[in-house]
Amino acid sequence: MSLRLTNTLTRRTEPFVPLVPGKVSIYCCGVTVYDLCHLGHARSYIVWDVLRRHLLWRGYAVTFVQNFTDIDDKILRRAAEEGSSMEAVSERNIADYFTDMDALNILRADRMPRATLCLDGIRALIGELEAKGAAYSADGDVYFAVMAKADYGKLSGRDLDQQQEGASGRLADEEEARKHHPFDFALWKAAKPGEPSFPSPWGPGRPGWHIECSAMVRQELGDTIDIHLGGADLIFPHHENEIAQSEVASGQPLAHFWLHNGMVNVGGEKMSKSLGNFTTIRALLDSGVSPMTLRLFVLQAHYRKPLDFTAEALEAAASGWKGLNAALDLVARAVDPAASTASASAEVEGALDGFRERFGAALDDDLNTSAALAVLFELARPLRSLAHRLQRGDGTAADEAREPELLARGALLQELAAVLGLIAEALPTGAPAAGGEADVAELEAAIAARRQAKAERDFATADRIREDLRARGIELIDRPGGVTDWIRA
């Protein structure tokens, strides 16, 4: 079975066939860098990261391009608010983007163009559209004429005549007056006094939002690409307009596949800046949510469906990840990948191939990460069990007999988990985290006192010490052999 993907353009799930055998070109709409990324961004980039990893796993050579929009009204507003510059705001947020996405183990794109560095291509494209009669200028602005594209609306399934103009309540009157058609959109915006601007044949100004993607796709990947990615909220108008611009200019289809991820909801409503119901990735990570928990949370749902963000769901993901991580951690520490594959029996290999098959088939089926995760959990269960028994030091002869199977199973789990970008995280240990030497010494003394009390069967004292430490945020864990570990809860 081969990869099938749901194409927004056709509204169907269709077999994926690349333009060039063995190679896949992908463009993913990136962020406007005026603020930290929130969970909605995390979902989008985690999901597309899995698409990319899966294609790589299947042996494709993938070229993945993602942009940064570093020219935008909101960036300018932010710069004005904080008394800095557009460049300063952009640079800071790009750095933060990498910090957050790296933490989530999202592979960096092969190339990440920025609007400010693609102005030549943007101006050239606008010039071409003007020459073809698909663009017109008005008071220093340049607009794309949607009537120039006969099939305008094909991606979002819209009939312009039946749209309710201004239904979103966000149209500016002055701008509307300059347009020939209500759905015409800006390719170039004249700079207002005092605003940063770039020179152009139409006067100083800056590019419209949609044109940068068209220019970047062409510059980095050519006229037609395999897959174009983005959030479902970009279908209209952003992607519709990209198609209009690019296809009028080149006469070729812009992308064969258009994939869109569903929104993250909070209380049944879309997470967004305007509603003020967003949670930044940074805030989640700072609050102690592990990056892998976030990945698991996102991947447990199908990418096209809405995903409700609740504290309960996040806790469930954290618990789930803990179990998976226990198995992965065991593998990372105990399995030597080089030695693990040779010894398993043919029967075991056959069984494991079954898991591999199911996992691959799940992802091939329009990225069914939920089903793929189920395979991971099934693979992990006996490994968790072994990890626990080894930890207690009561591994049995039967375990040893099964060792080749478990080693092979562990190696497979590691391989498949990596396709979902899930990698072992260090488990909490008794190692001192924050806190000075004196604190640790005092803690050790308390633990020693408790050990003494336990030896004398004075459990009241032992429990009081446990409670005292718990009140200070220290959790004691008794291990076999009289050893007591502690963690900061």
Place this chain on the structure above:
RNA sequence: GGCGGCAUGGCCAAGUGGUAAGGCAGAGGAUUGCAAAUCCUUUACCCCCAGUUCGAAUCUGGGUGCCGCCUCCA
């Protein structure tokens, strides 16, 4: 008004014609001085109505409810 999507156990969520994956939580058991951790077992006729079919959560029609987009948006 137009376009699109969703409705599966306490929660999250797969499954799109042959008698309901997985995760979380809960319950029972094992282990444990206590606690934590761990292991085992266990919990569903799939929003409503009608229809097609030998057979439907899965197809068709009609309802009901919720959500997204209609020039900020991942």
